[in-house]
Amino acid sequence: MINNVLNTDGFYFCTDFDLTHTLQRLANTSPDFQEMSLLERADQRFVWNGNLLRELAGQPELHRFALPVIHGFIVMKPCRINGKIFEWILISRRSCFRAGVRYYVRGIDSEGHAANFVETEQIVLYEGAKASFVQTRGSMPFYWSQRPNLKYKPKPVISKTMNHMDGFQRHFDSQLLIYGKQTVLNLVNQKGSEKPLEEEFAKMSSAIAFQFLHSLTIQMGVLNVGQRIEEQAEFEKVYKNAWADNANACAVQYAGTGALKTDFTRTGKRTRWGLLMDGWNSMIRYYKNNFSDGFRQDAIDLFLGNFAVDESEGPTPLRIKKDWKFLTLPIVMLVAFSMCIVSLLLAGDTWTETLAYVMFWGSASAITATVILFNGQDFVDAPKLVHKEKMD
Numbered sequence: 001m002i003n004n005v006l007n008t009d010g011f012y013f014c015t016d017f018d019l020t021h022t023l024q025r026l027a028n029t030s031p032d033f034q035e036m037s038l039l040e041r042a043d044q045r046f047v048w049n050g051n052l053l054r055e056l057a058g059q060p061e062l063h064r065f066a067l068p069v070i071h072g073f074i075v076m077k078p079c080r081i082n083g084k085i086f087e088w089i090l091i092s093r094r095s096c097f098r099a100g101v102r103y104y105v106r107g108i109d110s111e112g113h114a115a116n117f118v119e120t121e122q123i124v125l126y127e128g129a130k131a132s133f134v135q136t137r138g139s140m141p142f143y144w145s146q147r148p149n150l151k152y153k154p155k156p157v158i159s160k161t162m163n164h165m166d167g168f169q170r171h172f173d174s175q176l177l178i179y180g181k182q183t184v185l186n187l188v189n190q191k192g193s194e195k196p197l198e199e200e201f202a203k204m205s206s207a208i209a210f211q212f213l214h215s216l217t218i219q220m221g222v223l224n225v226g227q228r229i230e231e232q233a234e235f236e237k238v239y240k241n242a243w244a245d246n247a248n249a250c251a252v253q254y255a256g257t258g259a260l261k262t263d264f265t266r267t268g269k270r271t272r273w274g275l276l277m278d279g280w281n282s283m284i285r286y287y288k289n290n291f292s293d294g295f296r297q298d299a300i301d302l303f304l305g306n307f308a309v310d311e312s313e314g315p316t317p318l319r320i321k322k323d324w325k326f327l328t329l330p331i332v333m334l335v336a337f338s339m340c341i342v343s344l345l346l347a348g349d350t351w352t353e354t355l356a357y358v359m360f361w362g363s364a365s366a367i368t369a370t371v372i373l374f375n376g377q378d379f380v381d382a383p384k385l386v387h388k389e390k391m392d
Helices: 002-006 023-027 031-035 050-056 060-065 164-179 192-206 233-255 262-267 272-291 293-304 324-345 351-374
Strands: 070-081 084-094 118-126 129-137
Touching: 002 293, 023 118, 023 129, 050 060, 050 293, 070 233, 084 233, 129 164, 164 192, 233 262, 233 272, 262 272, 272 293, 324 351
Parallel strands: none
Antiparallel strands: 070 084, 084 118, 118 129
16 A cells, blocks of 8 residues: 555655745745754645654654655756746645545545645746745635545535534635735636535635735846747747646646646647547546545555554454445346347347347346446445545
């Protein structure tokens, strides 16, 4: 299980720079903070090996060997605009609080931590000057779930018992404390199955007086006044490809495949190859979300220390006896479907006899498939350690 986590791309560490903090946060720290070891001053939200380093925290003489590891994506590119060379860096840090796979971890926890929270920072280095722009993303900050159930897109379920406003307030209090004034973008679909999420977010946000960002642009001398990035074709290509690579890396880490529609990010238009890859990735996601993500979620929880192994707890919780439906119904459906195909290929003496066989076995297949879908959550690979409840 540990190897399952470690074999996922996107783990980074640095021996002489604090990857867990943004340049903005580091610029506002004291000299004493700068003298601390990387382990002592690390932002614990992004230290993915924090559980493994816990025993070393109380031994200062070992701190120089204890390097915080982040999970996400980093790219550094030398770029040129108007003949001026600068370094452009993109860093995405995945939070280890409420981390997990696509469908098994949604919403927030009691501390206001949003599921699959990512802090992304763009850095520009030019002739000794430094500029940093930070943005974050996370799951809708209230209590909801979207457990796999064999359907292509499970219906989101909003909790009817939890105090949504309390969690929502905790989340944005933390955001304002860490990042200051912000611009909040709601990217949830305003129709279809996601409409209730959009409505709940609108209701929550209307009850809180949001403070929005008043942006300040500092002229660094790279772009002339009034110039547009679109006029710099070479840099625009680097910029778009880096963001598409970032989307792919983060999507693989939580959804199991690369991101969808990255062809549009790279080129500004949909392509046939992009549509083909989206179809392929969607099929892979469906399989992983339903039949392997429970194991992945347990592996993440074990690695992060969300589940502590107790030698005296008895039998392993990873071994759960399956209900009779788990094996019986798929076998019945497979046999019925096979007989339906055989009836079509080996026609009877009359067409009415053939039709009767096809209708019987076809109906048996359809009825069995309906029963399986109705009990979909009994057939998926669900987590068995921390996120095992059907509504978390």
